[in-house]
Amino acid sequence: MNWGHKIIIVFVIFAAGILTLVTKSMRTRVDMVTPDYYGEELKYQQVIDGKENAGKLSAPVAVSQEDTAVLISVPVELRNKQITGKVTFYRPSDSGKDIFMPLQPDQSGRQLVSRQLFIRGQYKVKIAWTMNDQPYYQEQLVNIN
Structure with a gap:
């Protein structure tokens, strides 16, 4: 050859x-973070204000694991207050496994989420709420075992 x-x-x-x-x-x-990524980017000032307001609280909203549930605990000043918000468990590896739910803590400031909704791995918990017409926002990484 x-x-x-x-x-x-x-x-x-x-x-x-x-x-x-x-x-x-x-x-x-x-997968993009959200289907309407550019529209969400224009609203990002609300996230900045929400982070600043959440930083002024006595403690952050805590997200922890228990045997059968994931526990969301709000600080003392948010208990028994009229708050409206949502919790997003964002799964970076697969957007089809994201979990969305309203933020509805009980009288003691706790909200339980069944672990059966989750698969093992890392989630970014995004909590956005309003109280007295003030926005609040917090993010936290959680590993579900």
Whole structure:
């Protein structure tokens, strides 16, 4: 085989490799943080204000694991107050496994979330609420075992 054939074989192998990479990259699923990412970005000032307000509380909202549930505990100054909000358990590896629920602590400031809703792994817990027309926002990483 002469050198001309060898060059053609190298180019064919190179082209096949590039086509394989393009095909694999086109089939890879890319999840954005939210479907309306750019619309959410415009509202980010509310998140900044919420973080600042949450930083002024006596303690952050605590998220911990118990045997059968994930416990969300609000600080003392939020107990028995009229708060409206939502809790998002964001799963970075698969947006289809995100969990959304309203923030509804009981009289003692606790809210239990069944561990059966979760799969093992890391979640970013995003808690957003309003009290007295003031926004509050907090994020925390939690590993579900």
